Amino acid sequence: MSDEKNRATAAALLPLVGGAANVTSVTHCMTRLRLGVADRSLVQDAALKALPAVLGVVEDDTYQIVLGPGTVARVTPEFAALVDAGQDAPPAPDDPPATADRTGPALSTPSTAEDLAAQGAALKARRKARNATPVKLFLRRIADVFVPLIPALIGCGVIAGLNGLLTNFGLLPALVPALAAIASGFMSLIAVFVGHNTAKEFGGTPVLGGAVAAIIVYAGVAQVSAFGQQLSPGQGGVLGALGAALLAVQVEKACRRYVPEALDVLVTPTVTVLVSGLVTLFGLMFLAGEVSAAIGTCANWLLAHGGAAAGFLLGGLFLPLVMLGLHQALIPIHTTLIEQQGYTVLLPVLAMAGAGQVGAALAVYVRLPGNRSIRATVRSALPAGFLGVGEPLIYGVSLPLGRPFVTACVGGAFGGGFVGLFNQLGTTAGSTAIGPSGWALFPLLKGNQPLGATLAVYALGLLVGYAAGFLATYFFGFGKQALTELNAATDPVATGATGG
Numbered sequence: 001m002s003d004e005k006n007r008a009t010a011a012a013l014l015p016l017v018g019g020a021a022n023v024t025s026v027t028h029c030m031t032r033l034r035l036g037v038a039d040r041s042l043v044q045d046a047a048l049k050a051l052p053a054v055l056g057v058v059e060d061d062t063y064q065i066v067l068g069p070g071t072v073a074r075v076t077p078e079f080a081a082l083v084d085a086g087q088d089a090p091p092a093p094d095d096p097p098a099t100a101d102r103t104g105p106a107l108s109t110p111s112t113a114e115d116l117a118a119q120g121a122a123l124k125a126r127r128k129a130r131n132a133t134p135v136k137l138f139l140r141r142i143a144d145v146f147v148p149l150i151p152a153l154i155g156c157g158v159i160a161g162l163n164g165l166l167t168n169f170g171l172l173p174a175l176v177p178a179l180a181a182i183a184s185g186f187m188s189l190i191a192v193f194v195g196h197n198t199a200k201e202f203g204g205t206p207v208l209g210g211a212v213a214a215i216i217v218y219a220g221v222a223q224v225s226a227f228g229q230q231l232s233p234g235q236g237g238v239l240g241a242l243g244a245a246l247l248a249v250q251v252e253k254a255c256r257r258y259v260p261e262a263l264d265v266l267v268t269p270t271v272t273v274l275v276s277g278l279v280t281l282f283g284l285m286f287l288a289g290e291v292s293a294a295i296g297t298c299a300n301w302l303l304a305h306g307g308a309a310a311g312f313l314l315g316g317l318f319l320p321l322v323m324l325g326l327h328q329a330l331i332p333i334h335t336t337l338i339e340q341q342g343y344t345v346l347l348p349v350l351a352m353a354g355a356g357q358v359g360a361a362l363a364v365y366v367r368l369p370g371n372r373s374i375r376a377t378v379r380s381a382l383p384a385g386f387l388g389v390g391e392p393l394i395y396g397v398s399l400p401l402g403r404p405f406v407t408a409c410v411g412g413a414f415g416g417g418f419v420g421l422f423n424q425l426g427t428t429a430g431s432t433a434i435g436p437s438g439w440a441l442f443p444l445l446k447g448n449q450p451l452g453a454t455l456a457v458y459a460l461g462l463l464v465g466y467a468a469g470f471l472a473t474y475f476f477g478f479g480k481q482a483l484t485e486l487n488a489a490t491d492p493v494a495t496g497a498t499g500g
Helices: 003-016 045-050 071-085 096-103 113-130 134-169 176-188 190-201 206-217 219-223 237-258 261-324 326-341 346-350 352-367 372-386 391-401 403-425 438-444 451-476 480-488 492-496
Strands: 023-028 032-037 056-059 063-066 429-431 445-447
Touching: 003 045, 003 071, 023 071, 032 071, 045 056, 056 391, 134 176, 134 190, 134 237, 134 326, 134 438, 134 445, 134 451, 176 190, 190 206, 190 237, 190 326, 206 237, 206 261, 237 261, 237 326, 261 326, 261 346, 261 352, 261 403, 326 346, 326 429, 346 352, 346 403, 346 429, 352 372, 352 391, 352 403, 352 438, 352 451, 372 391, 372 438, 391 403, 403 429, 403 451, 429 451, 438 445, 438 451, 445 451
Parallel strands: none
Antiparallel strands: 023 032, 032 063, 056 063, 429 445
């Protein structure tokens, strides 16, 4: 997408979210533009979904517009510049159905793209309310610590994969050490970044969180003993950094309450780093190291011994975990595995859930030849689905329809079972980074066998997920009455809907 298109997309988005005055914060993750909005009623959901660049919208603690990988990183600065300048784009044409679509009630038998959007919005609202528990909100904040690190993980992961190819083929031997340094530099200091982001997320001073976490990777810790064992640099990894920074935030807040203002600038940072550092050295590093080692052992044992059964359960249950908000807990686990082993064996299995969604959507398209509106939604959402961006298919198609969401999970289960089976047979498929899924995961694949074997296992797993999701949805995704009603629905106006 050119700079002009990026600016045009940002300009088109701004008035549909209520203008610059309604935007309180602007950030982005791998695929979504995440906005804080002052007045939710000013946001025009249907008009946003109708924009060609928008793959869908998700309402959570922030209002999230799905633009896709790559695009979102280019559109966000343009959007932020418009917000900062207070330059609203020309107002969009009035769209009365947009308001009705946004607030419409969930329908028992959605028959058009508009009905699906309304029911999807109602389901998202109920999910958001259900997930607003202290534990899930805490997990979400933990996830927000790691999300900003994903671009670096991806970049370093791709470079590591390229370096592996050069090494295997004996090409450019003088360049290999340089690429190894580039790929490994970030991972060697990832604990510092985790500490910085943790303190920032939980209300502390970011640099103090980074300073305490830096103790974990300092080479001199090898001279320190705890619990009768000599520590090693990096012991405890990202989990130790997370715990150390959380402790630093609490110590800092306590100091702010009790230390006189005249001494605060000197005493607070000193006490924060000293107390948190001592606890990290003589407690957290050892404990977090044991937990990290247990995570790696359990993940490897699960797929090595559970094989197809473990993969079947992981692939089939991942989307329900997402709906419950519990998938956030997996992000530190993935990062720990990447730090320990160079790749996470769990992500390729979990990615099969997206393959099941794609297969289910294809079956919905085939089974509803008379419903142009829903078919248009499927067509617009499928490219993103193949690239691992599942929200448009989940909230725009399968979840509002009910049964297709379940049959999509069945497809994910079979795809996960396939990858898990090969793991048990000795061919491990892992990912060197988190974030991408679907076809976008191919450049990040790594395993214990030659790259060709790893790629083949993942590709065949996707095909199994597509096929199982398609067949399960085709034969069991619709009741006779629902199929008749959906195919009888005609909505010429909605044929251009892009759904989300």
